[in-house]
C-alpha cells in the first residue's frame with residue numbers, strides 16, 4: 001500500500017454521492033523512513049466516507065446472524081442486502097437495500113454488495129508475550145519449547161517498558177485490522193505480577209474508546225496451592241483487573257483441590273473465570289471435565305470460558321459426548337485457537353502431522369455450548385506468526401475447522417458470542433442505536449471474503465474511518481537486543 005499513488009483526502013470528501021474509491025494521503029516522511037528516503041502514507045481502505053460521519057452505506061451485505069432489530073432476508077450465504085444509516089457515531093437504521101428514499105442528511109456511499117461486519121471481538125490473546133520471537137525463538141516448534149523459552153525471556157526481559165511497548169504494538173495491529181475488544185491473558189508469577197498488571201491498567205485507560213481491553217491472570221494451576229501466590233494475584237486483579245480470574249489447568253494429582261481454591265476465590269470476590277485447558281494431544285488430559293465438575297460442585301454462577309480443549313477431540317466418542325454434556329450443563333463457553341493449535345499440536349521432527357490440533361468445536365456447538373475462535377499468540381514461541389487480525393482468524397479457522405458447509409452463522413464466533421462472554425453490551429453485532437463500529441469489505445460473498453486477506457478493508461470507529469496502516473515490525477527492533 002505504501003507505494004500506491006496517494007489521493008488527497010479533501011478530494012475524496014468532496015465527491016458525493018461517493019462510490020467506493022481508494023483514498024490515501026501522503027504524509028510527511030516519518031523519521032523511521034528518513035534514512036532510506038521512503039515516504040509513508042495513511043490509508044483508510046477502499047471506501048471513501050464523508051468527513052461529517054453521517055452517511056448511508058447502501059447496498060451492503062451483512063451476516064443476518066449478526067443483525068438485531070431489523071427485518072431482513074438472507075441469501076444462501078446467510079447474507080442480507082441492506083442499507084445502513086450512520087449518524088453521530090451510531091447506527092441510525094438498518095433497512096432492506098433500496099428502502100430509503102432521498103435523504104440529504106445521509107449522503108449515500110455505495111458498497112456495491114460488499115460484506116460489512118461489526119468490529120470484531122478477540123476473546124483470547126497474549127499481548128504480554130507478543131513479538132518476542134526475534135530475541136527468543138521456539139527452537140523446535142514444540143509446546144515444551146514454547147513454555148521454556150517464554151519463561152526464559154520473561155525472566156530476562158519483561159520490564160514495564162518492554163511489556164508496554166509490545167502490548168501497545170499488538171493493540172495497534174488489532175485496531176487497524178478492525179478489532180473492537182480484546183481479552184488478554186497476563187503471565188502472573190513472581191515479580192511479573194507487579195510489573196505487568198499496572199501496565200495493563202494504564203493501557204486499558206489509554207485505549208478506551210478505541211479498544212475495550214480485558215485481562216485474565218495466567219499461571220500454572222499448581223500455584224493455586226500456594227496461598228501467598230493466590231493472594232498476590234488476587235490483589236493485582238482487584239487493583240488493576242476486570243473481575244476476571246484464571247490459570248492454566250494441568251492434570252496434577254491435586255487438580256480438584258486446586259480448582260476448589262480457584263473457584264472459592266472467584267465466588268468470594270465475584271470474579272468470572274477463564275482457563276487454559278487441555279492444550280495437548282494426550283487423551284488422558286481431561287481437565288475440562290474436572291472444571292465442569294467444579295462448576296457444578298460450587299454452583300458457580302459467574303461466566304466461565306475455557307480455551308483450547310484440544311484433547312477433547314481425541315476422546316472416545318462416548319466419553320467426548322458425556323464431557324460435552326457436562327460442559328453444557330455447567331454453562332461453560334469454549335474458545336478454540338485454531339492457528340496456534342495447528343502450529344503446536346501433533347508436531348514431531350521428521351513426521352508429517354496427522355491432526356489439525358483443534359477441539360471438537362462442531363460437536364460443542366451442536367450441543368448448545370457457546371463457541372468462538374480467537375487469535376491466541378502472536379510472533380512468540382507459542383506461535384511464530386499472527387497479527388491479531390480476526391478476519392485472518394475467521395478465514396484460517398474456516399479452513400482448519402471446516403466451518404464452511406456447516407451453517408451460515410460462524411461469524412458469531414468472532415463477534416457476538418465473544419462479546420456476550422466478555423459482557424460487552426452492543427459489541428459484535430449490528431443494531432439500530434448501536435455503535436457505528438464497522439469493517440467494510442469489497443467481498444460480495446464468503447468465497448470472495450476468504451479468498452483474499454481483505455487488506456483494503458475500511459474500518460469505521462464511532463462513525464469515522466480510521467487509519468488502517470499497520471505498525472512496522474522495525475519499531476520493536478530496539479527491544480530485541482542480542483538475538484540468540
Ligand SMILES: [Zn+2]
Nearest residue numbers: 124126276376
Ligand atoms: Zn492462550
